[in-house]
Amino acid sequence: MPGTERWLVTSSRHTAYSGMLPGWLAGHYRASDLLIDLGPLAEKAGAKLVVADVVGLDAARQTLSLSSGEEIGFDLLSLATGGETDISSLAALGDSLLSVRPVGAFMERWSNFLDRNALASTISIAVAGGGAAGVELALGAEVAIRRLFRNARISLVAPEDGFLSGHAPQVRKRALAELARRGIAVHFAQAVGAEGGLLLSNGDFLPIDCVIAATGSRPPRWLAGSGLACNEAGLVAVGADLRSISHGSIFAAGDIIDRVDRSLERSGVHAVKAGPVLAANLRAALSGARRSQYQPRSRTLYLLATGDKRAIVSWGRFVAVGHWAWRIKDWIDRYFVSRYTNPARNGQ
Numbered sequence: 001m002p003g004t005e006r007w008l009v010t011s012s013r014h015t016a017y018s019g020m021l022p023g024w025l026a027g028h029y030r031a032s033d034l035l036i037d038l039g040p041l042a043e044k045a046g047a048k049l050v051v052a053d054v055v056g057l058d059a060a061r062q063t064l065s066l067s068s069g070e071e072i073g074f075d076l077l078s079l080a081t082g083g084e085t086d087i088s089s090l091a092a093l094g095d096s097l098l099s100v101r102p103v104g105a106f107m108e109r110w111s112n113f114l115d116r117n118a119l120a121s122t123i124s125i126a127v128a129g130g131g132a133a134g135v136e137l138a139l140g141a142e143v144a145i146r147r148l149f150r151n152a153r154i155s156l157v158a159p160e161d162g163f164l165s166g167h168a169p170q171v172r173k174r175a176l177a178e179l180a181r182r183g184i185a186v187h188f189a190q191a192v193g194a195e196g197g198l199l200l201s202n203g204d205f206l207p208i209d210c211v212i213a214a215t216g217s218r219p220p221r222w223l224a225g226s227g228l229a230c231n232e233a234g235l236v237a238v239g240a241d242l243r244s245i246s247h248g249s250i251f252a253a254g255d256i257i258d259r260v261d262r263s264l265e266r267s268g269v270h271a272v273k274a275g276p277v278l279a280a281n282l283r284a285a286l287s288g289a290r291r292s293q294y295q296p297r298s299r300t301l302y303l304l305a306t307g308d309k310r311a312i313v314s315w316g317r318f319v320a321v322g323h324w325a326w327r328i329k330d331w332i333d334r335y336f337v338s339r340y341t342n343p344a345r346n347g348q
């Protein structure tokens with residue numbers, strides 16, 4: 001829009017597409033296949049790219065504080081920084097703990113872990129977290145470590161009510177069958193990090209070389225002092241138009257929000273699909289036009305990668321598993337990334 005200046009503030013210049021992370025772990029993708037360079041995208045949008053962490057927001061003063069020490073004032077803010085992985089109960093694991101977020105840092109630390117243990121013959125890995133990400137990461141890691149180590153043990157630890165909650169019972173059944181078939185031990189328990197392993201709420205102790213934390217996301221800490229209206233969990237409270245209910249100049253989407261008008265699970269599908277609505281409403285806020293609403297479709301297509309080039313597909317009540325489902329997922333994911341990395345596809 002004429003007469004506007006735009007900034008894109010982001011922790012790193014490259015953003016990794018989480019949907020392809022389990023496939024990368026299993027060795028089906030190179031790191032470059034899932035990385036999106038934000039430089040050309042910012043340039044195309046006429047935005048100045050600022051590579052820094054937001055460490056503070058003052059909603060009333062309309063300023064952002066950055067890790068570089070800079071302060072940026074704004075008339076309009078679009079918040080889409082996602083959440084942080086909640087690792088509070090696992091912190092005692094120290095260097096053996098690999099948090100899945102930020103995804104780029106996780107990829108680096110996993111590669112370092114494998115390099116450090118290249119000469120070991122026995123390895124024991126656990127994934128903490130029973131959401132879709134935890135299940136996919138356990139299945140992807142299983143492929144990787146069985147290829148590299150003679151004796152590989154892998155476990156998935158999650159409270160039973162947190163295992164693929166929100167997914168159809170058939171999806172849970174298929175996922176459990178797949179985990180069992182691949183020799184992945186599933187422990188339905190709460191896990192607490194301890195030196196050398198995980199202490200489970202059923203009293204068991206799992207000796208572990210590395211724990212991948214996919215324990216769900218919590219709101220970033222810097223949000224707490226922002227003055228923005230948040231829900232009990234600390235997520236930004238927005239309406240269907242993705243505008244903060246307390247500060248009209250602030251919009252938000254993705255894992256950082258809580259919708260006041262309906263419940264909406266935190267998933268990449270909603271983060272991505274809300275994008276065009278968010279963009280339209282930022283323009284509407286400047287022009288005074290009517291704002292649009294983000295209304296998700298009643299059914300969402302989910303494709304859970306099983307690490308061995310198959311996937312579990314669910315669409316409403318339809319649930320199936322197969323190589324064909326992986327081929328669909330692979331095509332969708334590669335196409336998604338190429339829209340942001342291939343100038344011919346994003347209309348440059």
Ligand SMILES: Cc1cc2nc3c(=O)[nH]c(=O)nc-3n(C[C@H](O)[C@H](O)[C@H](O)COP(=O)(O)OP(=O)(O)OC[C@H]3O[C@@H](n4cnc5c(N)ncnc54)[C@H](O)[C@@H]3O)c2cc1C
Pocket residue numbers: 009010011012015018019020021022052053054055080081082083100102132133136137214220253254255256266267268269270271303
């Ligand atoms: C392994 C894994 C697999 C997944 N697979 C799927 C899937 O197949 N389908 C699906 O629907 N969902 C999936 N999800 C969930 C999905 O990744 C999230 O719901 C989605 O990424 C949320 O999008 P977002 O834009 O809110 O945040 P993010 O994707 O986390 O993006 C946040 C961006 O903001 C930047 N940022 C963060 N903090 C700051 C800060 N303080 N300052 C500046 N920049 C910051 C980050 O660098 C990042 O670029 C998966 C998640 C994981 C972990």
